[in-house]
Amino acid sequence: MRATLSVAYGVAWRVLHNVLRNPSLIVPSLLFPLFFFTAFAGGLSRVSQLPGFDRSFDLNYTAFQFVFVLLQSAAFGGVFTGFGVARDFESGFARRLLVAAPRRSGILLGYAVAAVCRWLITATLLTVVALLAGMQVGGGPVDLFGLYLLAFLLNLAGVLWASGVAMRLRTMQAGPLMQMPVFLGLFFAPVYVPLDLLQGWIHAAATVNPATRLLESGRSLLAGSPTEVPLAFGAGIALALAFGVWAMRGLRKAEAAG
Amino acid sequence: MRSAGLGVQVASLARRSIVRTLRQPASAIPPIVFPLALMALNSGGLHAATDIPGFPTDNFYAFALAVPFVQGALFSTVNAGTDLARDIQTGFFNRLSLTPMRGAALLAGNLAGNVVLGVAQAAIYITVGLLIGVDFESGPGGIAVLLVLAALISLGFGALGAMLALRTGSGEAVQGLFPVLFVFLFISSMNMPRNLIEIDWFRIAASFNPVSYLLEGVRSLVIEGWDAETLALGFGMAVGVTIAATIAASLALRSRLERT
Numbered sequence: 025m026r027a028t029l030s031v032a033y034g035v036a037w038r039v040l041h042n043v044l045r046n047p048s049l050i051v052p053s054l055l056f057p058l059f060f061f062t063a064f065a066g067g068l069s070r071v072s073q074l075p076g077f078d079r080s081f082d083l084n085y086t087a088f089q090f091v092f093v094l095l096q097s098a099a100f101g102g103v104f105t106g107f108g109v110a111r112d113f114e115s116g117f118a119r120r121l122l123v124a125a126p127r128r129s130g131i132l133l134g135y136a137v138a139a140v141c142r143w144l145i146t147a148t149l150l151t152v153v154a155l156l157a158g159m160q161v162g163g164g165p166v167d168l169f170g171l172y173l174l175a176f177l178l179n180l181a182g183v184l185w186a187s188g189v190a191m192r193l194r195t196m197q198a199g200p201l202m203q204m205p206v207f208l209g210l211f212f213a214p215v216y217v218p219l220d221l222l223q224g225w226i227h228a229a230a231t232v233n234p235a236t237r238l239l240e241s242g243r244s245l246l247a248g249s250p251t252e253v254p255l256a257f258g259a260g261i262a263l264a265l266a267f268g269v270w271a272m273r274g275l276r277k278a279e280a281a282g
Numbered sequence: 283m284r285s286a287g288l289g290v291q292v293a294s295l296a297r298r299s300i301v302r303t304l305r306q307p308a309s310a311i312p313p314i315v316f317p318l319a320l321m322a323l324n325s326g327g328l329h330a331a332t333d334i335p336g337f338p339t340d341n342f343y344a345f346a347l348a349v350p351f352v353q354g355a356l357f358s359t360v361n362a363g364t365d366l367a368r369d370i371q372t373g374f375f376n377r378l379s380l381t382p383m384r385g386a387a388l389l390a391g392n393l394a395g396n397v398v399l400g401v402a403q404a405a406i407y408i409t410v411g412l413l414i415g416v417d418f419e420s421g422p423g424g425i426a427v428l429l430v431l432a433a434l435i436s437l438g439f440g441a442l443g444a445m446l447a448l449r450t451g452s453g454e455a456v457q458g459l460f461p462v463l464f465v466f467l468f469i470s471s472m473n474m475p476r477n478l479i480e481i482d483w484f485r486i487a488a489s490f491n492p493v494s495y496l497l498e499g500v501r502s503l504v505i506e507g508w509d510a511e512t513l514a515l516g517f518g519m520a521v522g523v524t525i526a527a528t529i530a531a532s533l534a535l536r537s538r539l540e541r542t
Contacts, residue, residue: 052461063468066484070474074330200312208319216327226326 028130035134057097080218083160098179101143106186113194139183162248177260184267191274234259295391313357317350348500363443363456370451400436419507434520441527448534
């Protein structure tokens with residue numbers, strides 16, 4: 025256990041050190057969520073006046089979009105860390121790391137810890153900007169803790185998914201494969217209006233999409249009227265566990281590849 | 283020995299630009315598929331917005347169809363710029379400058395290739411629009427005008443990408459342009475008509491953003507028919523961006539050839 029933690033600490037420290045010292049790595053992950061938040065909350069606020077919108081969500085549209093962007097930043101915080109894993113394999117660093125690490129599962133843990141720390145910086149900035157932009161908050165501290173915990177689970181799922189891909193393909197060209205499923209998974213959820221107001225094929229897709237449970241529950245926690253919370257946590261934990269297995273198998277494949 | 287005329291030089295480089303793009307599926311497919319996927323997702327998610335009083339159509343697909351035209355142009359711009367930067371990085375540009383090839387042909391050839399691909403993309407978007415039941419209010423004549431506008435947009439953004447490639451000589455720097463162009467796309471009337479945007483600063487930013495007028499020019503042909511003012515603004519912006527970017531790219535080319 026001590027060896028695992030030691031490796032994890034070393035990997036996490038290195039990733040964070042690299043990210044924080046390199047503007048081209050940290051700036052996009054900070055700016056993109058803010059940019060999406062601005063574009064959606066600013067450009068589409070009229071959508072909250074649609075009949076039936078206030079029955080599903082009674083805070084302002086800024087709050088409605090904040091939850092989506094918070095979850096999106098969590099998932100992509102994980103994916104961006106996956107890019108780093110791929111870069112480490114391309115540069116040969118990861119192979120040396122595999123040789124040197126006494127417990128290789130610590131490598132995966134280290135990347136995951138780095139992804140969480142990285143996302144916490146983004147989440148803090150996003151929350152401050154949202155509050156300054158007039159976001160309404162209906163939930164108490166426990167509700168808000170639940171919201172951030174859901175985002176944390178998505179962050180974990182994101183980094184484990186992306187790491188699994190990176191360890192299998194071991195090239196930066198795997199970037200679109202890491203990003204696209206996450207992007208589509210999130211956008212097949214009720215991004216702009218509550219689930220009840222979606223119609224047709226997108227309603228059917230959103231209903232079966234696990235991201236919808238996290239999004240709808242996250243919004244209810246922010247509003248202070250929690251719904252579907254056990255289901256959302258179940259979905260979040262299931263995603264993290266499934267991608268944990270995926271990433272561990274990826275690690276084994278990387279080991280086998282030498 | 284006589285060198286080939288300017289037209290032959292431009293055609294050769296345009297052909298090379300097109301063939302190179304078509305031979306790289308990773309470059310050719312995303313500019314077509316990704317904008318259509320985003321249109322489908324946005325249209326599904328925002329269909330209810332057509333119930334907002336004053337929304338110009340009851341079919342969000344018709345409203346959103348303008349977005350792939352501009353987004354696809356942004357994608358192919360970055361690809362074209364990256365290809366030109368790669369030519370500089372690999373030394374192809376240096377070797378070319380030792381031949382009787384004229385500088386103007388190099389720029390025009392790359393831009394011509396970008397325009398051909400832009401028009402092909404536009405034709406695909408129009409076909410998809412027709413297949414999903416979008417009525418083009420301006421009719422067949424409007425579709426022809428739409429293709430001309432798409433060509434102009436591709437030319438303008440292509441010149442922008444070329445300018446950056448020639449200035450920096452770096453594919454990474456051109457790729458870095460993509461998020462900036464994406465910001466211009468999102469802070470525009472992409473998802474909502476400007477008169478229905480509630481937040482004042484966003485509406486003002488969208489009104490100062492040339493991309494709004496490009497989108498509205500394309501959109502007017504789809505959902506309104508022949509709206510002279512909107513079309514004039516759309517074409518005006520496209521011509522303005524094209525002239526400014528082409529002048530900047532020509533200056534960057536001259537400077538690059540001097541260094542070479």
